[in-house]
Every structure is written in C-alpha cells, then in structure tokens.
Amino acid sequence: MSDSRARKKPLWTRSFVFLILANFGVYVFFYMMIPCLPIFVKEITGQDALSGLAMTVFLIAAVVYRPFAGRQVDSGNRKSYFLLGVAIIFVCSLVISLVPTMAVLMPARIVQGLGWAYCNTAAGTMAVDIIPRSRLGEGIGYYGLSLTVSMGIGPALGLFAMQHYGSQTMFYVSTGFVLLAFLLALLIKYHYEAVPAAKPAFNVDMLVERRALLPSLLMFAAVLGYAAVTLFLALYARERQVADVSLFFLVYAATITCSRPLMGLLADRRGFRVVIVPGLLVCIVSMVAIYVAHSLAAFILVAVIFGVGYGAVQSTQALAVSGVPPERRGAATATFFMFMDLSLGGASFLWAIVAHLLSYGIMYLTVIIPFAAAILLYWLIDRQAGKQRLLNQAAETAAGK
Numbered sequence: 045m046s047d048s049r050a051r052k053k054p055l056w057t058r059s060f061v062f063l064i065l066a067n068f069g070v071y072v073f074f075y076m077m078i079p080c081l082p083i084f085v086k087e088i089t090g091q092d093a094l095s096g097l098a099m100t101v102f103l104i105a106a107v108v109y110r111p112f113a114g115r116q117v118d119s120g121n122r123k124s125y126f127l128l129g130v131a132i133i134f135v136c137s138l139v140i141s142l143v144p145t146m147a148v149l150m151p152a153r154i155v156q157g158l159g160w161a162y163c164n165t166a167a168g169t170m171a172v173d174i175i176p177r178s179r180l181g182e183g184i185g186y187y188g189l190s191l192t193v194s195m196g197i198g199p200a201l202g203l204f205a206m207q208h209y210g211s212q213t214m215f216y217v218s219t220g221f222v223l224l225a226f227l228l229a230l231l232i233k234y235h236y237e238a239v240p241a242a243k244p245a246f247n248v249d250m251l252v253e254r255r256a257l258l259p260s261l262l263m264f265a266a267v268l269g270y271a272a273v274t275l276f277l278a279l280y281a282r283e284r285q286v287a288d289v290s291l292f293f294l295v296y297a298a299t300i301t302c303s304r305p306l307m308g309l310l311a312d313r314r315g316f317r318v319v320i321v322p323g324l325l326v327c328i329v330s331m332v333a334i335y336v337a338h339s340l341a342a343f344i345l346v347a348v349i350f351g352v353g354y355g356a357v358q359s360t361q362a363l364a365v366s367g368v369p370p371e372r373r374g375a376a377t378a379t380f381f382m383f384m385d386l387s388l389g390g391a392s393f394l395w396a397i398v399a400h401l402l403s404y405g406i407m408y409l410t411v412i413i414p415f416a417a418a419i420l421l422y423w424l425i426d427r428q429a430g431k432q433r434l435l436n437q438a439a440e441t442a443a444g445k
Contacts, residue, residue, distance in 0.1 A: 053176040055183050059232045060174050066232070067167045068190035069225030070130060073137070074160070075198025076205075076218045077102075084211045088144055096392070098153050103389040105157025106164075107382055111252055113161040114378025118371055122170045123234050127226060129163025132156065134222045141215030161378075168377040170234060172365045178312065181319075184362040185308025189301055196297030256376035258425045259364035260383040262320075265418040266357045267384050269327060271391030272411045273334070273350060277343075280404040286340050292347045299351025300358075307356040316363045320422055323356025327415045334408045357418070363425070 081098045085091075117125050136152040136159065168187075175183030205214040274293075281289035311319040330350035337343050361380060368376040399407040 053178075055176060055179050055186075057174065059234050060171075060183070060187075062228050062232045063167065063170055063174065063234075064187055064190045066126075066130075066225040066228040067171075067187070068194055069221040069228065070133070070163055070167070071191050071194035072198045072201070072221040073133065073218045073225075075194050076202030076214065076221075078202075079199045080202040080206050080211070080214055080218075083206060084144070084214075085146070085149070087211060088149075089146055094146070098149055100389065101150060102153045102157040102160065103385050105154045106161045107385045107389065109158045110161040110165060110378045110382040110385065111375070113158075113165045114253075114375040117162075117166045117169050117374030117378070122166050122173065122374070123229065123232060125162050126166035126170065127229055129159040129161070129166060130222060130226045130229065132159030133163065134219060134226060137215060137219040137222060141212050141219065144211070164381055165374060165378045168361070168381065169374045170232070172373050172377070173370065174234065179309075180366060181308035181311035181316070181359055181362045182305060183308070185305035185359070188304050188308075188358055188361070192297060192300045192304065196294060252382075253368060253372050253375040253379045255368050255372075256364040256379045258421055258428065259360050260380045262418045262421040262425070263357075263360045263364070263380060264383040264387045265414040265421065266324070266327070266354070266360070267387035268391050268394070268414040269331070269411045270354055271388055272395045272407065275392055276395060276399060276404060276407070277334070280334070280408070281343060283404055284338055286338070286343060288340060289343055291340065292343045295344050295347035296351045299348050300355040303352045303355035304358055307359055308362065311359045311362065316359060316366075317422070317426060319356045319359050320363070321419060323353045323359075324415050324419050324422070326350075326353030327357065328412050329353070331408050331411045331415070335405050 078099065082096060085094050085098055113125070113129075133156050136156045140149055140152050171184065171187045172180070175187070202214055202218065205217045277292060278289055281292070307319050307323070326349060330346055330353055333342070333346045333349060337346055364380045365373055365376045395407055395411075398410055402410070
C-alpha cells in the first residue's frame, strides 16, 4: 500500500519547481564568479598571481564548514538554513560591489563560503525530502538541471556584463540572481520535522555520513576528470589551432541538460549500475577522443559524448542519499558536496602541473586514471550493497522462524 502511494505521489509539485528555480539563481551567481573574479582581482591589485585567491578561500571555507552545516540542516530547519545561506551570500556580494578592495574581498569571500555551505547543503537535502522515493534518480536529474543550465549561462552572462558595463554592474547582476533565489525560496511550502532524540556525545560521525562516503569518493574522482575538461579545454584547443571552441561548452550544456533526467529515470527503473558504470566508461572514451581531436567538428562530437557520460555519472548524488534515513540526509548531502568542493579546489593545481610536465594532450589521457578509479569505487559500493542485502535476508529469515 505504501509503495503504491509513493508511486502516485507527484514529482512536479509547486515546492519542487520553486526549489529548482531558487537553486538556479544561486548557481548562476556561483558560475558568474568563476571567470569574473580573477579579472576583478587583477583590476583592483594589478597582479596576476592573486587572481585565483578569491575562489580558493571561498572553496576552503565551504569545505571546512560544510560538515557543520550538514549537522545543523539535519536539525530540521532545512528551509531556514537555505534562506540564511542565500542571505549571507547576498549581503557579502553587495559589500564587495560597494567597497572593491582586497581588504574587503577576502573576508567577504570567506563568509560567502560559509553561506554557500549552508544553502547548497540545505537545498540538496530539501530536494531529496520533496522527491518521491520511487523517482529519486529522475527527480535528482531534474533538480541537477539548475546546476547544468546555470553552468552554461553564468560565465557568459558575467563576462558580458563585465566587458560591456564594468565589474560593479556584474556584481549587481549576480547579486540580483541571489535576491531572486531568496524570494523564490520563500514561496516553497516545505516543512520537515526532525525526530527528537537524546543528544549523543560529539563525534566525527555527526559531521560526516559514512554511508555516503564511497559515493562521495566516486564523485570526487569523476569531478577531477570533469574539471580537466572545463578548465583547460580552451587552452588545449588553442594549442591545436581550433577556433570557436566555445561551441563545445554550449553543446556539452545542451547534451547534459537532455541526458541527465533520462539517466536518472533509467537508474530508478534498472538500478544505478546500468547508468553509472557505462557513464564512466563513456567518459574514458571521451578522453581518448579529446586526445585525437584536431578540428572543431571533432571537439563538438566529444562534447556530445562527454555530456552523455558525465550526465549518467551525476546520478551518483541520488546514490549517495538513497540508503540514508531522513534525519541524516543533511549530513549525507554535506559529505557529497564537500568531496566535490575538494575535488574542484585541487583539480586546477593537479592538472596544471601534469600539463606543464607532460602536455595537454597527455594530460587528457592521464584523466582516464580518476575515471577508472571511480569504476573501482562503484564495484566496492556494489559489493557492499550485496553484503547488506544478504544480511537483511538473513535477518528476515531469522525473524520468520
């Protein structure tokens, strides 16, 4: 009876739509900052060496605070913490635009990292709460479009605003998207009541959800590969004298937008194994294709291949929270995004060193290693799940006797 009701529970509710749109607004801000902050830092300091510092301190702050944010989100105030995180980002962004100095920028970015940990963790946890259990993979796929679409729009919008109207206007536009996210979040009709329990002594398990560790490590490895593509493909294409490689990112964004919900639906119906492992194999094929690509047409073909593969791999988010009880979803979501932040933060240094020592072409062949490691991690996840099923069956048999 309960399974039947779960299947009939609608996916496209008012709250789910407003959550997707609110998350989209926050992610547009995030992706506007990636190409624009280095330019802004150079404008106010005149130094290239400091250009990546603003993003680095932001990610470090998010990684450090995210486990604590996950614990607080599990207290039951998911929506309140999302609103708090968005408000922190909004205020800090406004301060940066009004007082454009490094003395203000660095502390503001650290505080924004705290806000990012709150809103990102709370939004992902609310999505898992709202989506029907029988459609978790599909629902997470649609929810993830708020990230993938903003990935295509944010950088282009930020650079356009900055180049034509200046950095202050760019900050106003990005801050406007954050404000829009806050207003949309107010419209979400959502309430989660935490199960009251005695407070145990503080330990690491409160901050990190062990059941989400292996899927989070899998995503850590996959994001290392994804970062190599997004960070260095333009330089690699220039080296191979391929013009208009910006089309790669447009085609990639369109492909992943189409493929991700379909892959989530397939994961719900056939299991994560038939989606994630083939997706990782397709990502490996795409790295070989990048290595041999010498024309715009070849790069666009790679964009389609990689978009399909990475869209399948992103079902890992649903896998990370699928076996976690409601009162630990915040910790599981925080664990998952913490490993993503760590991977994004370290990837630029790792692949820059590899490219310097070997070449961009060989670097992309080297990217096969983390994707292969992710396949091994999925095998461990599958093996662990198999053992748990056997234990559950044994327990049921014993109870029947």
